[in-house]
Every structure is written in structure tokens, then in C-alpha cells.
Amino acid sequence: MIHARGVAEVTDADFATEVLAERGRHVLVEFTADWCGPCRQLAPVLSAVAAERADRLKVVQIDADSNPEAVTRYGVLSMPTMFVFRDGEPVRQIVGARAKRRLLQELDEALVTA
Template identity: 45%
Template sequence: MAIVNVSDQTFAQEVESGTVLVDFWAPWCGPCKMIAPVLEQIDSEVGEKLKIAKLNVDENPETSGRFGVMSIPTLMVFKDGQMVDKVIGFQPKEALMATLGKHL
């Protein structure tokens, strides 16, 4: 499954079912750029069980505000539309997989 870009308008529709990891990011954020290839690796390994979505906080302030995103990258795990876990800042793949493993 490919990583999808979401917006304030499409967020609810994209996270309403299944397990979704949402990456709240911005193009100017160094750690966000570092985590992008990690997310691509995770997608290639568990993409059939997990949808990965990216939300640009600069372009979508409504959704990032609703979830209280203060630092980026912030990664939130949603299960059937409900936020069940959150990771703030860059994490190595092993740490992210450990967090995701609790929800897959």
C-alpha cells in the first residue's frame, strides 16, 4: 500500500477504518525528512496491515490543532478513527515497529 497524503478535508475519511499511522510533518522540518525513509520501509513491510498517511501541518492547521500537535514529527496511531498511540520526534525503525506492533 502506498503512503497517502491527507488534508483537513480528507483526514476523517482516511482514518475512519482500520489501523492508520498519521505522520504530522512539514517540508522545512529536518527530523521529518529523516523519518520519511523509515516510514517507507515500514510501509513495504506491513503495508497490508497498516495505512500510512502524511499530513502537512503548515497546509492543514485545523487537523493538527484538533490533535494538539505542538512538535513535529508527531506520529499518531489511529484504530477505526480513534487515536490509540502517539510518538513525538524522530524514532528509529525498531522503536516505531515496537509501538506499531501493539496495534497490528
């Protein structure tokens, strides 16, 4: 899996604990895979977002190839796919790599409206 620095990895086994049980701040989950070129481009962006929004946003990654349960549950069809969760529920879906500025804009909208 392409790992973004400062971003935790979750699995099917701990998804409920690490994502769904989180209260008090939103969770950004990136579904990623080793073979995904755009995921590699997104890794430094996710690292920066995790650092800049740490007070309001927990950022995690999940390897889509080895965690089919979460992939199926959330209907992930392409990589990278990101979901913003609030109190255990997905409130925003973002498909495809983004420049940092654009991703921050979309996340800030989700954090305000969600």
C-alpha cells in the same frame, strides 16, 4: 512537504474519509512539515514501515503547515508527531523521529494492545 515514498498524503478536507472512516486496520498519521529536519530523517523509515506492515497498517502523512484543523484537533505541538488511529480514534501518540526498529516495536505494541 517531505514525502515518504509509498505513503499517501491527506489533508484537512479528506482526513475524516482517509483516517477516521478506516475500518479493519490501523492508520498511522505523521504530521510533518517542509522545514522539519527530523521529518526528513523519518521519511525512509515511514516508507519501509508502510511496505512491511501494509496488511495491518495504513500509513499517511499530513502537512502541518497547510492543514491547521487537524493540527489543532489533535494538539500537535512539534514535528514529527505520529498518531495511530483505530476505528476513528487515536490510540497511540509518538513524538519525534525514530529508527525503524524502534518505531516498528512501538507500532507492534499499539497494534496488539489497541
